[in-house]
Amino acid sequence: MLTAENGSKGLEIISGNNDIKVVVSDMKMPVMNGIEFVRKARKSFPDIFYYILTGFEITDEIQQALDSGLIRRYFKKPFNINEISSEIEIVINE
Template sequence: MTETKRKLLYVEDEKLNRMLFDKIFSKKYDVYIAESGEQGLDILMDHDDIPVVVSDLKMPHMDGLEFIGIAKNKHPQIKYFILTGFDMNEDIDIALKENLIHQYFMKPCNFNEIDMAIDNAMHL
């Protein structure tokens, strides 16, 4: 009997980052990839069984926190994470305090840290 992989959505506008994330995490998770916040919302609409979303912060048209704010209104049960190349800022601090995001990670990524956080969030 094969065990079904848990699902994970990664939202990132940079192709290289999407490919790297998918390569690393698809061994353990069924990874859905979105190139934008808009596409991420579409994927969540079609798949209501995704427990964790990891999103880049800085993206064109809709940044990661805006995407997560909209997604969380429709899918409050999901645990959301932000990836950023920038230091902690007021927006991230507010998002953490208001439980908009579960945690944030700095780029370049520590994939082991992200994997442990995702795994923990899926078991909450």
């Protein structure tokens, strides 16, 4: 597991690591929000599965990201770690 303090750092980490299969991003971050980060990351790394964590109810922006396939799913905080682990296991084994 790798972590980044913001979307810009996340992009640097993804760029430097070809083994990343799943990215779980917080929606609210400094520099850019989670959806903005995923949009940028997906341009260069379309085969990664992207997820969003949010402390809020689903927003129009998150719904559009789901509908367009930009993100696979979102998880609302407080989240169930077993639910996230199960989802990650499914996509890694696809």
